[in-house]
Every structure is written in structure tokens, then in C-alpha cells.
Amino acid sequence: MTDTVISSASKEVVIGFDRPFVLIGERINPTGRKLLAAEMAAGDYSRVETDALAQVAAGAHVLDVNAGIPLADEPAILAEAVKLVQTLTNVPLSIDSSIVAALESGLSVYKGKALVNSVTGEEERLESVLPLVKKHGAAVVAISNDETGISEDPDVRFDVAKKIVERAADHGIDRSDIVVDPLVMPIGAMNSAGVQVMRLVRRLREELKVNTTCGASNVSFGLPNRNGMNAAFLTMAIGAGMTSAITNPLHAEVLQAILGADVMMGHDPDCRDWIRKYREPAAEGQGGARERGGRRRRRG
Amino acid sequence: MTDTVISSASKEVVIGFDRPFVLIGERINPTGRKLLAAEMAAGDYSRVETDALAQVAAGAHVLDVNAGIPLADEPAILAEAVKLVQTLTNVPLSIDSSIVAALESGLSVYKGKALVNSVTGEEERLESVLPLVKKHGAAVVAISNDETGISEDPDVRFDVAKKIVERAADHGIDRSDIVVDPLVMPIGAMNSAGVQVMRLVRRLREELKVNTTCGASNVSFGLPNRNGMNAAFLTMAIGAGMTSAITNPLHAEVLQAILGADVMMGHDPDCRDWIRKYREPAAEGQGGARERGGRRRRRG
Numbered sequence: 001m002t003d004t005v006i007s008s009a010s011k012e013v014v015i016g017f018d019r020p021f022v023l024i025g026e027r028i029n030p031t032g033r034k035l036l037a038a039e040m041a042a043g044d045y046s047r048v049e050t051d052a053l054a055q056v057a058a059g060a061h062v063l064d065v066n067a068g069i070p071l072a073d074e075p076a077i078l079a080e081a082v083k084l085v086q087t088l089t090n091v092p093l094s095i096d097s098s099i100v101a102a103l104e105s106g107l108s109v110y111k112g113k114a115l116v117n118s119v120t121g122e123e124e125r126l127e128s129v130l131p132l133v134k135k136h137g138a139a140v141v142a143i144s145n146d147e148t149g150i151s152e153d154p155d156v157r158f159d160v161a162k163k164i165v166e167r168a169a170d171h172g173i174d175r176s177d178i179v180v181d182p183l184v185m186p187i188g189a190m191n192s193a194g195v196q197v198m199r200l201v202r203r204l205r206e207e208l209k210v211n212t213t214c215g216a217s218n219v220s221f222g223l224p225n226r227n228g229m230n231a232a233f234l235t236m237a238i239g240a241g242m243t244s245a246i247t248n249p250l251h252a253e254v255l256q257a258i259l260g261a262d263v264m265m266g267h268d269p270d271c272r273d274w275i276r277k278y279r280e281p282a283a284e285g286q287g288g289a290r291e292r293g294g295r296r297r298r299r300g
Numbered sequence: 301m302t303d304t305v306i307s308s309a310s311k312e313v314v315i316g317f318d319r320p321f322v323l324i325g326e327r328i329n330p331t332g333r334k335l336l337a338a339e340m341a342a343g344d345y346s347r348v349e350t351d352a353l354a355q356v357a358a359g360a361h362v363l364d365v366n367a368g369i370p371l372a373d374e375p376a377i378l379a380e381a382v383k384l385v386q387t388l389t390n391v392p393l394s395i396d397s398s399i400v401a402a403l404e405s406g407l408s409v410y411k412g413k414a415l416v417n418s419v420t421g422e423e424e425r426l427e428s429v430l431p432l433v434k435k436h437g438a439a440v441v442a443i444s445n446d447e448t449g450i451s452e453d454p455d456v457r458f459d460v461a462k463k464i465v466e467r468a469a470d471h472g473i474d475r476s477d478i479v480v481d482p483l484v485m486p487i488g489a490m491n492s493a494g495v496q497v498m499r500l501v502r503r504l505r506e507e508l509k510v511n512t513t514c515g516a517s518n519v520s521f522g523l524p525n526r527n528g529m530n531a532a533f534l535t536m537a538i539g540a541g542m543t544s545a546i547t548n549p550l551h552a553e554v555l556q557a558i559l560g561a562d563v564m565m566g567h568d569p570d571c572r573d574w575i576r577k578y579r580e581p582a583a584e585g586q587g588g589a590r591e592r593g594g595r596r597r598r599r600g
Contacts, residue, residue, distance in 0.1 A: 187563055188571050194564030198539065223571055225556070225578035232535050232560025239498065239536035256525070260532025263487055264494030271488050271523055278525035 006092040009111040020267045022244035025060030027051040041072040058249040066096035075105035100128045107136045121146030121160035130171040139177040154196045179211045186221035198240035205241040216247040231257035306392040309411040320567045322544035325360030327351040341372040358549040366396035375405035400428045407436045421446030421460035430471040439477040454496045479511045486521035498540035505541040516547040531557035
């Protein structure tokens, strides 16, 4: 039973084995979004604002904030985005960058206990990100690849995760502050990807006793009806014990899969959130009901 | 690794641990369908015909046929329905009745190896249905309740299933010819129903080594957006190892959950069925593509 606590200035969210699934909104990310990238680089954060509010209204419990724009001043932009989003909403943030200076810049302006996204098993990354995580008292997403890349062997990915957990302990970071991303392969390219992830999630939970997350939409890469496949993946991964995911709450099917899986896991007492969301079909898509609802209070 | 083989005169379907999920169409059942009941009682089988064809076109691999109409001659009507459906489609049938004489009547006209639906752990039922199953060389659905009713304790339900498997062995029926229904409670009334079923399905598979089925829609009884909840349940149950279900293939969300779960389990090589179904949105709902596709051949 492991709880990973993250927070904003006024609100805690707990990722945990026996808790409702935590949905980390993925939208504030200029990767593959040319318009957003250009706007952010030019200091226009209006779309960041819209994306933040829409995701929280739809049911995101945490927001990922990424400012990875080629040739731009990523540390400065990430800090600006983090500051802005924290004025708009009280959900905790996942500060997302592949550049350590950007993580540091984002963390330096963040109010609360952030989720740092991410550290890998690469030596250089371990020794630059973990001290930062410790210094800021943050939690961190640990991605199970290393210098050799992403292994197709889930046992190797487990070993990489174990190495990160051990190294973090050397830095004084508890395993409860590590959320492992076991890495989800596109199932169209590797038919065993689903079974792999489920086994890996179970091992991470039972043997390594860590919470887990993933970029859920990768699984459906190249396939038609991606949201339908993402929904199947998330439902099954939650059944196997996955405790959070970085995904898009604005996709109705994805959100429904998560709410339904929470009911199935016994994490939505009396199906309150499900009933609130689906009682009136007219209210669907407005999302506000859930934000105002009891779920946040229970989760915190 | 257990395979339950059922067949029509010309086609085999295998319910098995490492095979695509088997969808048993539930529609040919007058329970709660007044119009259908009245028509069948009056010898009008036109709706049975439509329901049979539509379910097979949508992707049912087996059809359940039930003729439970109060005060009607159920044995005669069930036999008529079985004969008719076997002229319309070559999918194997599940012959469904709570009246032993009706099961016998249906079996006597059936061509192939039927699935008998069902036996329970009740003494009288065991001793009347199992000899019938043996005599006709059929397979049988074993429902895990007995004289004391349906236990809320999943361990008791497991024990009932075990008793049925043992008694069947006494009658010369192999466990591979038994498909256990662990009984799914409405999750709105019992929040642990989902977790219970998943544990039970795993035990039935690992300890008792039997295939499993269920009436999937019971889980969502009393809730809004029942198809969404049924989809979540089926996906998670398949992840836990359930190998078939009696459900409605005409519900797009239910069918999508099953196809998606098959992909996730590695049971849809190269995602062929998924791609065929969802490649052209215009083709959705026509269902013919799947019927003509490679899935049936792989399953058989």
C-alpha cells in the first residue's frame, strides 16, 4: 500500500493502490502542436489557459505542463506556464521537460509538492534529476529506459525501474515519491504490448511497491479508433493495478473508461461519480459536475 | 490451458484460455420482452429470425436460445426455435432453459455439440441436467449457486463451482466441457462486485482450470450509461482471464470493449479484426466485415 502525495498550494492529490485512479491531463504540451508552440514561444499563453481550464473541468486531477519548443528559452517558458496555470487552478502540476535546467526553473516557481516528469535510468539523468527532486521535496516519474534505450523485454524494464528506485533511495528519496512509467509500446507493432504492461504493472506494485503511470495513448499508435483502444488499454491496466496515467480527459471514451474502471475496482463508493456524470445525458461533456463533486475531496 | 469446443453441424467454436473472447448473443430470450414472448407463444418466429441474423452479423460467435414463456409449451417452442436458428446460421447454439424437459427437447433436435445453459449446484438440478449433458455429448454452463441461493462470499461461489466440476466428473463429463458462470452482482448494490468477479475468474482459471462466462449486463443493473459500465466490466474481466460472456453484440460499446480487450490480450494478431472493424467509420454497425473475416477461422 503505497501513497504518492503531490500538492499545489491549497490541494493534495494522492496516487495510491487503494484510491481512485489519478488522471494527469496531457494537453499542455507543444510537442506536435505547432500553433501552441509558436504562441508559447511568442509569449502568448492563452491556449495554455484554455487547455488548463478545460482539462480540469473535464476531470483531470493533475495537469502536466511541458514547454519543449525547439530553439526557444524552455526554462523561462516553462516557469511562466507553471506560474500561470497555478493562478488558474488549484490542481497539482507535473513539471515536464527533458532539459534539467527547465525542470529546475519550473520547480523554483512552483508552489506545493510537484511531480517531476521525468527521470530515466540513464546515469547522467539520474545524477542530475534526483538531486533536484530531493532539493525541492518533489515526487518524480521514473521512466524505465536507460542508455541502451527501451528494452522490449519487460524484465529488463522492471530492472531499470528497480535501479532508479534504489538510486533514488541513495539520494534520500522514498519509493513512495516515485511513480514508475513501465513504457507502453504501440500494440499495432508489438502484439504482446498489452500483456507485457499488465504483468509489469503487477510486478511493480507487488515486488517494488511503487505507483505507476503511463502515456496511455501510445498504445494505439497507428491504429484506427484510437480512443476506443486507449479506453480498453486503460481499463485493463487499471484492473492490473496501474494507479495513474497521463492522458486526455477531453476524450469522452477515455474518461468513461477511467470512471468505469474506478467503479469496477470499488473505488467509487455507491457509484456516486459515475451516476453524477451519466445521470443526465445533457450534462455530459460539460464536465463541471465532476469538478464540483465529492471525488476531489475523497482523493485529497 | 483449457479448450471448450462447441459446434454446429458445420462449424466449431472454441472457448479457451489463449483464444479470442467468445461472445454469446443473448437476444433470443423472451424474458422481459413481452412482444417476443407473445409472438413465440403464437408460433411466430420472425423476430427470432431477425435477432439471430443481426447478432451474427454484429459479431456473435454463439447464440443463446431461450423460450421461457409462462404457461407456454416451452419444450416445443425451444425445439422449434433451435431448429429455425440452425437453418439461418451456422454458429453453435447455447440451449437455455430452467426446465429440464425443454433442455432435452432442444438438445434432441440440435445438430452439433451444444452448450447447455445451465446447471447449478442444486442437487436436483445436478442430477437431472448432467446426465442430459453426458447423453448428448454437450458442454454446459455451470452457475455457481446452490440450494442456499447466491452467496455474497466469492469463496463459497468458488466451492459451488468446484462441486459442480467434481459431480460432472462422476458423470463422465470433463472439466473442459464446463464453462463456469461465477455470477456477477449489480455493482451499484455491491461495490466489491467487480473485484470479487476478477478474483473469482482468476481462481477458476488457475485452480479449477475451467473456462468462464457470465451474463455481463447484470453488473450495471440500476445505473445510468449501462453500456459504458458493461464495457468497463467486460474489459477488466477479460484482463482477469474470463473467456466468454452472454451479452448483446448489437451494443457498439460492448462489442468495442470485447474487440479492444482481445487486442490487449494479444488475441487479435496484427490487430486485424480491430482494423477491419474500425478502418472505415461508415462500415461500423454493418457488422458484415467481421462475419466474413479471418476471426471465425482462427477461433474454430
